[in-house]
Amino acid sequence: MSRLALALSLAVTGAVVSLPNVADACGNTVRRLVDSGQEYVQRAELLLAKAQYRKAVSTIREAFGDKAIAAHMKGPGAHLHGRAQRIVALAVARSGGAVAIGMDLGGAAQSRKDAAIAWAVLALRLQAGDQPTPAQTAELAEALARQTSGRAEAYDLLKGLGDGDLMPTAQGWALLAELSKERGDVEGSKTAVERCVKMRARGVKCELTEQA
Amino acid sequence: MRRQPELVRPRTRRRSCAPLLAVFSLLSCGTGPQDPVRADIPPAPPPAAPQIALEPPADPAAVARGQALIDRFECVRCHDLPGREPAPLEKHCVRCHQDILAGRFPAPPGTLREWQGHITHLTDVPALHGLDRFRRAWLAGWLHTPHDLRPGLDSTMPRLALGTAEAADLAAALIPAAEAAAPAAGDLARGRELFGDKSCALCHRFTGAPNIAPAARLPVPLDEAQLQRGLAQAPDLRFTRERMRPAALVAWLLDPPRHKPGTPMPKIPLDEADARALAAYVTEVPLEPPPAPKHVQRLPLLERRVTWAEVEAKVFKRTCWHCHSDPDYARGDGGPGNSGGYGFTPRRLDLASYTGIASGSVGDDGKRRSVFAPLADGTPRIVAHMLARHAEVEGAAPELRGMPLGLTPVPLADIQLVDTWIAQGRPQ
Numbered sequence: 001m002s003r004l005a006l007a008l009s010l011a012v013t014g015a016v017v018s019l020p021n022v023a024d025a026c027g028n029t030v031r032r033l034v035d036s037g038q039e040y041v042q043r044a045e046l047l048l049a050k051a052q053y054r055k056a057v058s059t060i061r062e063a064f065g066d067k068a069i070a071a072h073m074k075g076p077g078a079h080l081h082g083r084a085q086r087i088v089a090l091a092v093a094r095s096g097g098a099v100a101i102g103m104d105l106g107g108a109a110q111s112r113k114d115a116a117i118a119w120a121v122l123a124l125r126l127q128a129g130d131q132p133t134p135a136q137t138a139e140l141a142e143a144l145a146r147q148t149s150g151r152a153e154a155y156d157l158l159k160g161l162g163d164g165d166l167m168p169t170a171q172g173w174a175l176l177a178e179l180s181k182e183r184g185d186v187e188g189s190k191t192a193v194e195r196c197v198k199m200r201a202r203g204v205k206c207e208l209t210e211q212a
Numbered sequence: 213m214r215r216q217p218e219l220v221r222p223r224t225r226r227r228s229c230a231p232l233l234a235v236f237s238l239l240s241c242g243t244g245p246q247d248p249v250r251a252d253i254p255p256a257p258p259p260a261a262p263q264i265a266l267e268p269p270a271d272p273a274a275v276a277r278g279q280a281l282i283d284r285f286e287c288v289r290c291h292d293l294p295g296r297e298p299a300p301l302e303k304h305c306v307r308c309h310q311d312i313l314a315g316r317f318p319a320p321p322g323t324l325r326e327w328q329g330h331i332t333h334l335t336d337v338p339a340l341h342g343l344d345r346f347r348r349a350w351l352a353g354w355l356h357t358p359h360d361l362r363p364g365l366d367s368t369m370p371r372l373a374l375g376t377a378e379a380a381d382l383a384a385a386l387i388p389a390a391e392a393a394a395p396a397a398g399d400l401a402r403g404r405e406l407f408g409d410k411s412c413a414l415c416h417r418f419t420g421a422p423n424i425a426p427a428a429r430l431p432v433p434l435d436e437a438q439l440q441r442g443l444a445q446a447p448d449l450r451f452t453r454e455r456m457r458p459a460a461l462v463a464w465l466l467d468p469p470r471h472k473p474g475t476p477m478p479k480i481p482l483d484e485a486d487a488r489a490l491a492a493y494v495t496e497v498p499l500e501p502p503p504a505p506k507h508v509q510r511l512p513l514l515e516r517r518v519t520w521a522e523v524e525a526k527v528f529k530r531t532c533w534h535c536h537s538d539p540d541y542a543r544g545d546g547g548p549g550n551s552g553g554y555g556f557t558p559r560r561l562d563l564a565s566y567t568g569i570a571s572g573s574v575g576d577d578g579k580r581r582s583v584f585a586p587l588a589d590g591t592p593r594i595v596a597h598m599l600a601r602h603a604e605v606e607g608a609a610p611e612l613r614g615m616p617l618g619l620t621p622v623p624l625a626d627i628q629l630v631d632t633w634i635a636q637g638r639p640q
Contacts, residue, residue: 079540133560134571134580165582168570170640198637200519 037063037080044087051203053091053099060084066102069119082127086139089120089127093143094171117146134161138172145175155179162192170201177208267348267391267457270384277378278385285372285382285555292339302544306337333367333531333619336444342472344389345460352376352383354455357609358618361451363417364444370618371604373555392459395488402486403493410480410490415439415446420499431480441476450502453495461491505606508599510591511628518633520566520640526626531616533564549617566640569594584634592634598627 040063047056060068068084091099092106097113097120100106106116120143128136141157144150158176161167167176173196180189189208196206282293289299290306301308311317312327313335319327343351354361356379358369374382404424407413411426418424434442452461460471465487468477482490532549536559539546545553552558557576561583562568575581583594591599593612601614601621616622633639 083540133562135567164572164580165584166570166572166580168567195637198639200637200639202640 037077040064041080041083041087044084048087048090048094049203051094053095056087057091057099057101060087061102069101069103069105069123085123086127089123089143090139092116092120093124093139093146096146117143121147121150133168134166135168137161138168142171142175145179151179151182155183159188162195167195170196170199170204170206173199174204174206177206181208266393267387269390270348270388274381274384275388276385278381278383281374281378281382281555282385285374286553287340289554290334290337292341294341305334309333309335336365336441337367338362338445339472339474340386341474343386345456345464345471346387347391347455347457348380348383348387350455351387352380355379355382359607360605361447362445363448364415364446366620368618370554371609371613373557373613391457394458395462395491398462398485398488398490398492400489400492400496403489403491404497406482406486406490407493410482412449412490415442415476416449417446418449418494420450420502421497432478434478438476438478442478445476449494450499456495458491458495461495462487465490502607505603505608508602508606509624510595510599510631511624513635514628514632517639518629518636520633520638523630523633524566527622527630528563528569531619531622533562535617536561536568537564538562538568566638570638584638592631595627595631595634598622598630 040059044056044059047053047059064081064084067081068088070081070085088101092101095106097106097116098108099116100112101116101119104112104115105119106112121140124136124140124143128140132140137157138161141154144154144157154175158167158172158179161172162176167173173192177189177192177196180186180192193206193208196204282288282296286299286303287293288296289303292298298304298307301311308317309331312319312324313331315324315328317324317327355369355372356374356376358371360368362368404422408424409427410431411429412418413424414426414430447455456464462484464471464477465480466482466484467479468475469479533547535547536549537546539551545551546562548554548556549559549561549563551560557574559573560580561573562571569583572580572582581593584592586592587596596612597615598621600610600612601616601619602624603610604614605621614621
């Protein structure tokens with residue numbers, strides 16, 4: 001069932017999220033005028049940052065419903081849709097798939113968790129495209145690291161960011177520390193922990209447990 | 213220099229002699245030194261030709277290239293240009309700011325009030341009409357390495373990504389016409405007198421010139437709006453001698469709005485002799501040398517802890533993110549510092565968030581690079597860019613482009629905050 005749900009969700013070409021356009025100022029300005037969709041996304045981003053994954057997902061679902069899980073979309077509203085989908089995907093990755101996101105993805109059952117994580121990986125990969133930003137790369141690595149088969153790729157992605165001093169988040173350093181240690185790169189792991197600690201990011205556990 | 217007032221004859225007399233001199237010059241043409249010279253001919257007036265050769269019409273090919281560059285550098289995003297449509301409001305830096313300040317911009321009142329409190333830059337800019345009064349060579353040099361020309365404006369012409377050849381082409385497109393012959397010299401002493409009587413110093417700074425206070429009464433009535441625009445746009449007259457064509461300067465002084473409709477410079481009652489005298493004063497009065505450029509000092513790192521919240525509030529979200537933000541999170545296209553514009557390639561730099569700044573920018577090779585990477589002298593790249601803006605203001609043209617582009621430099625103490633924050637591992 002969850003496989004079917006996954007297939008369905010990936011097959012859905014998202015209807016354009018027809019949110020009202022915000023008024024533009026100066027082609028680019030310091031703060032956008034807030035419309036309701038924007039408010040929901042901003043609120044969900046804050047909840048995600050506070051590791052309140054269930055609330056983040058339910059906030060997105062309130063505004064977007066299943067459209068948030070729909071496949072990559074283009075046209076007006078694409079930016080906001082992309083942000084909404086990113087929140088849901090990261091909530092899935094960071095909760096290990098435990099958060100139900102709709103369409104039978106995520107939840108207590110392992111199969112649902114796996115399906116949700118597979119969806120998150122695919123969604124973040126689609127968002128990253130051919131020229132991902134470091135933020136997109138790190139987020140994809142977070143999701144990949146939740147799959148046994150994805151950990152090697154996650155390590156490669158994060159190692160590249162770390163070597164270029166382009167790691168965008170403390171989570172990225174923490175995960176690189178874990179993956180480095182897993183591969184026997186003790187020095188690399190130690191360095192990543194140090195960089196993570198220096199970032200002093202709230203709620204990010206930089207020190208590795210013995211099992212990691 | 214034409215600093216010989218005793219040789220200057222009244223205008224009427226010089227005019228009466230001119231045909232006679234012309235006849236004699238024709239008679240003497242090619243006849244050698246033994247040609248008879250009438251002893252009663254008055255001494256010739258001082259040479260009317262300027263020190264610099266008159267500029268010929270611009271090369272049509274350069275004009276064509278320059279027209280294309282006007283599009284590439286998106287000059288219409290700030291300036292009005294004859295024959296060109298202005299940029300749309302959402303792309304027009306100055307009109308957008310003006311509309312916000314005037315309460316005309318389509319945004320909720322609360323948002324408008326918030327924005328109005330922030331806007332200090334790019335609220336006025338000269339229109340590019342009547343540019344034939346300027347020297348093409350000066351404009352080319354200035355476009356390549358702009359300096360603060362109008363002390364009343366908060367922003368200056370940005371240092372665009374152009375070389376000397378491109379600057380020359382742009383200048384050719386903006387000033388295609390040939391320079392007119394220079395007028396006869398004016399009376400410098402009279403010009404000095406007029407400079408005070410006509411209250412020139414009310415709006416204009418004249419760096420390095422003797423201080424001449426404006427008269428108690430203005431020569432013409434000015435409404436408040438015109439005066440404010442004049443105070444903002446008036447150029448420092450120090451540069452006039454290199455900047456303006458002598459004949460055009462005299463014509464300009466006689467009737468500025470005729471040459472540039474809408475200019476805040478009023479038509480001041482002057483006859484031609486007075487205009488020449490005033491031009492002589494502005495272009496010939498000896499000037500003190502400019503102050504030596506100050507060395508820009510990178511301040512030492514702070515001992516105390518600096519957080520992202522502090523550098524974000526004091527630096528990045530004060531100015532930087534206006535041009536460098538993520539289009540997914542900001543309005544519009546992310547700004548020229550992200551998506552490209554004004555002739556700059558897209559750098560994909562987002563200074564609006566911690567994640568964005570940590571993600572670096574796209575270099576000339578198309579690859580991402582850290583904005584924190586130390587340069588050869590150990591200065592982080594992003595800090596070096598901010599220091600370079602100070603150097604630009606001091607008259608230098610550092611290899612790195614100064615940021616914020618064409619705007620007031622970030623105070624050194626705030627750059628020190630960023631420097632310290634980077635050294636501390638960029639804590640959130």
